[in-house]
Amino acid sequence: xxxxxxxxxxxxxxxxxxxxxxxxxxxxxxxxxxxxxxxxxxxxxxxxxxxxxxxxxxxxxxxxxxxxxxxxxxxxxxxxxxxxxxxxxxxxxxxxxxxxxxxxxxxxxxxxxxxxxxxxxxxxxxxxxxxxxxxxxxxxxxxxxxxxxxxxxxxxxxxxxxxxxxxxxxxxxxxxxxxxxxxxxxxxxxxxxxxxxxxxxxxxxxxxxxxxxxxxxxxxxxxxxxxxxxxxxxxxxxxxxxxxxxxxxxxxxxxxxxxxxxxxxxxxxxxxxxxxxxxxxxxxxxxxxxxxxxxxxxxxxxxxxxxxxxxxxxxxxxxxxxxxxxxxxxxxxxxxxxxxxxxxxxxxxxxx
Amino acid sequence: xxxxxxxxxxxxxxxxxxxxxxxxxxxxxxxxxxxxxxxxxxxxxxxxxxxxxxxxxxxxxxxxxxxxxxxxxxxxxxxxxxxxxxxxxxxxxxxxxxxxxxxxxxxxxxxxxxxxxxxxxxxxxxxxxxxxxxxxxxxxxxxxxxxxxxxxxxxxxxxxxxxxxxxxxxxxxxxxxxxxxxxxxxxxxxxxxxxxxxxxxxxxxxxxxxxxxxxxxxxxxxxxxxxxxxxxxxxxxxxxxxxxxxxxxxxxxxxxxxxxxxxxxxxxxxxxxxxxxxxxxxxxxxxxxxxxxxxxxxxxxxxxxxxxxxxxxxxxxxxxxxxxxxxxxxxxxxxxxxxxxxxxxxxxxxxx
Numbered sequence: 001x002x003x004x005x006x007x008x009x010x011x012x013x014x015x016x017x018x019x020x021x022x023x024x025x026x027x028x029x030x031x032x033x034x035x036x037x038x039x040x041x042x043x044x045x046x047x048x049x050x051x052x053x054x055x056x057x058x059x060x061x062x063x064x065x066x067x068x069x070x071x072x073x074x075x076x077x078x079x080x081x082x083x084x085x086x087x088x089x090x091x092x093x094x095x096x097x098x099x100x101x102x103x104x105x106x107x108x109x110x111x112x113x114x115x116x117x118x119x120x121x122x123x124x125x126x127x128x129x130x131x132x133x134x135x136x137x138x139x140x141x142x143x144x145x146x147x148x149x150x151x152x153x154x155x156x157x158x159x160x161x162x163x164x165x166x167x168x169x170x171x172x173x174x175x176x177x178x179x180x181x182x183x184x185x186x187x188x189x190x191x192x193x194x195x196x197x198x199x200x201x202x203x204x205x206x207x208x209x210x211x212x213x214x215x216x217x218x219x220x221x222x223x224x225x226x227x228x229x230x231x232x233x234x235x236x237x238x239x240x241x242x243x244x245x246x247x248x249x250x251x252x253x254x255x256x257x258x259x260x261x262x263x264x265x266x267x268x269x270x271x272x273x274x275x276x277x278x279x280x281x282x283x284x285x286x287x288x289x290x291x292x293x294x295x296x297x298x299x300x301x302x303x304x305x306x307x308x309x310x311x312x313x314x315x316x317x318x319x320x321x322x323x324x325x326x327x328x329x330x331x332x333x334x335x336x337x338x339x340x341x342x343x344x345x346x347x348x349x350x351x352x
Numbered sequence: 353x354x355x356x357x358x359x360x361x362x363x364x365x366x367x368x369x370x371x372x373x374x375x376x377x378x379x380x381x382x383x384x385x386x387x388x389x390x391x392x393x394x395x396x397x398x399x400x401x402x403x404x405x406x407x408x409x410x411x412x413x414x415x416x417x418x419x420x421x422x423x424x425x426x427x428x429x430x431x432x433x434x435x436x437x438x439x440x441x442x443x444x445x446x447x448x449x450x451x452x453x454x455x456x457x458x459x460x461x462x463x464x465x466x467x468x469x470x471x472x473x474x475x476x477x478x479x480x481x482x483x484x485x486x487x488x489x490x491x492x493x494x495x496x497x498x499x500x501x502x503x504x505x506x507x508x509x510x511x512x513x514x515x516x517x518x519x520x521x522x523x524x525x526x527x528x529x530x531x532x533x534x535x536x537x538x539x540x541x542x543x544x545x546x547x548x549x550x551x552x553x554x555x556x557x558x559x560x561x562x563x564x565x566x567x568x569x570x571x572x573x574x575x576x577x578x579x580x581x582x583x584x585x586x587x588x589x590x591x592x593x594x595x596x597x598x599x600x601x602x603x604x605x606x607x608x609x610x611x612x613x614x615x616x617x618x619x620x621x622x623x624x625x626x627x628x629x630x631x632x633x634x635x636x637x638x639x640x641x642x643x644x645x646x647x648x649x650x651x652x653x654x655x656x657x658x659x660x661x662x663x664x665x666x667x668x669x670x671x672x673x674x675x676x677x678x679x680x681x682x683x684x685x686x687x688x689x690x691x692x693x694x695x696x697x698x699x700x701x702x703x704x
Contacts, residue, residue, distance in 0.1 A: 006451070173355065217593060232365070
């Protein structure tokens with residue numbers, strides 16, 4: 001190793017779900033939405049004057065921020081936007097978890113939390129879920145430098161009642177509690193109303209799942225004006241202009257069409273419930289997912305075997321060779337037709 | 353202050369140049385390009401299938417990376433892309449300046465360097481420029497945790513010969529040297545060929561100036577495969593998908609039209625040289641800028657007075673009320689027509 005390399009921050013990077021280049025596959029591995037974004041987004045691309053690209057974007061992304069504020073009935077000063085919820089969460093970690101005490105999050109949860117903690121040098125302690133993958137609020141009632149809860153949780157799909165979440169927040173007035181609601185639109189109940197009651201609560205959302213815009217990278221957070229102010233100070237110290245002009249406009253257009261949004265979400269919920277029944281018939285054990293994916297364990301063959309057999313048939317789902325969850329597959333809810341193809345393949349794999 | 357706020361990282365954020373909402377102004381304050389991007393960018397917006405937005409973008413942005421690699425004749429593994437060069441530089445600082453020794457950069461330079469150092473807790477020492485704003489390579493031949501040089505420098509516009517840059521790199525085999533070439537396309541000579549000679553050299557570029565795409569947020573860096581690999585590891589530990597699909601395609605389209613690029617850059621150079629003469633006639637003292645801005649000091653009235661008088665006339669330039677540079681204005685090179693309006697206003701202000 002050269003001497004200059006001693007000064008380099010070395011990390012083990014997060015490995016995202018496979019993005020097959022081949023488009024002739026059924027892609028149920030990264031929780032993408034099977035439906036296109038709101039039609040107004042197409043209108044933005046058509047009407048956008050490309051000569052505006054020469055100018056820097058609005059640094060505060062006000063058109064987008066205002067559309068989110070209006071949608072949720074909160075003040076614009078309570079909204080932080082970023083390049084996907086990963087950007088939002090990363091800045092939240094960097095800004096709000098700046099103590100020597102460990103932050104707490106479940107042992108089974110979004111696999112980026114420990115990665116951010118590592119890259120920013122934040123001490124952390126993972127808290128085991130119960131054996132049914134539910135959260136025990138009492139486990140979060142000890143000294144800590146912050147708490148992060150994904151609700152519904154990933155990859156389990158399990159939703160914790162808002163009373164459980166509030167119990168955790170109430171017990172932690174001295175640290176920031178982040179609730180990552182990436183999947184909340186698919187059936188859970190949001191804890192958003194609590195941001196007016198608890199100044200130290202941050203609720204994080206994304207356009208990547210329910211709004212069909214993973215490819216555009218938009219995430220946002222809602223919290224007290226004070227919390228959002230601190231995050232913006234750090235954000236403006238890293239990159240004043242993160243969200244490009246086209247994306248800001250597309251994001252605002254999506255937020256304004258609520259009926260399209262609800263329709264698309266409801267279709268996914270209907271397909272999910274139908275799929276749960278079908279998977280149960282195929283002998284899968286599963287959680288009662290409130291997300292756009294199903295966390296399901298095949299009982300007749302190993303999860304790894306089923307994962308590989310599906311891949312051979314060009315059907316991609318997600319599998320982790322890790323303790324506790326190695327018996328499960330995470331299957332994104334696609335269209336009805338995609339799910340039917342999946343079920344046919346599963347029948348063949350499990351009964352063949 | 354609440355107890356949870358004690359855990360918050362508190363920074364003084366960078367204040368970007370004013371972005372007036374009023375479009376009826378002459379905006380010469382943030383070094384934007386007066387000409388639109390390559391026409392192929394329009395074609396991308398028209399032909400882009402918006403249903404692709406539901407899918408995550410290619411995490412390695414390969415279409416864009418490959419177009420840059422091809423343009424410069426380097427390998428794709430030597431290219432890092434980010435959301436503007438601010439994103440690229442921020443990740444470079446976080447990754448490559450992870451020691452207890454201070455990093456070095458000029459006292460007068462891009463005002464974000466000390467902001468990143470502060471936010472990431474990197475010790476730094478600023479090195480005074482000579483009185484003519486040139487760099488003395490010998491000042492960088494002491495123990496350090498890294499070196500950052502903007503070449504041409506901002507806001508001075510002064511270009512340092514590649515021999516001076518190589519002198520600094522040669523003296524620093526044990527730390528990483530970043531050369532920020534945001535403005536190199538407007539007349540300077542790049543040190544890019546040196547990346548094959550020095551594994552610890554990182555050259556940073558942007559689409560925001562010469563490629564008329566500040567609004568789309570694209571920056572990139574070129575260096576050894578090893579250096580780029582370390583940066584990608586950190587990048588993938590913060591946000592796997594930073595650059596959205598539309599932006600990746602627009603960036604590649606721009607990179608492929610070299611004749612449009614050269615034409616647009618040459619127009620700006622011609623206007624700059626004409627403007628230098630005109631400003632000299634108006635009694636300005638100035639550096640020999642090799643950028644798309646002119647760093648000029650009015651001799652008859654104070655810079656602050658001229659700045660405010662221009663603003664009253666809806667002409668925005670940049671002024672810093674800071675030691676050493678408080679006698680100067682930084683004037684972005686606009687169209688010939690915009691510059692003529694500026695000169696008429698300056699005549700009025702200086703001779704009125």
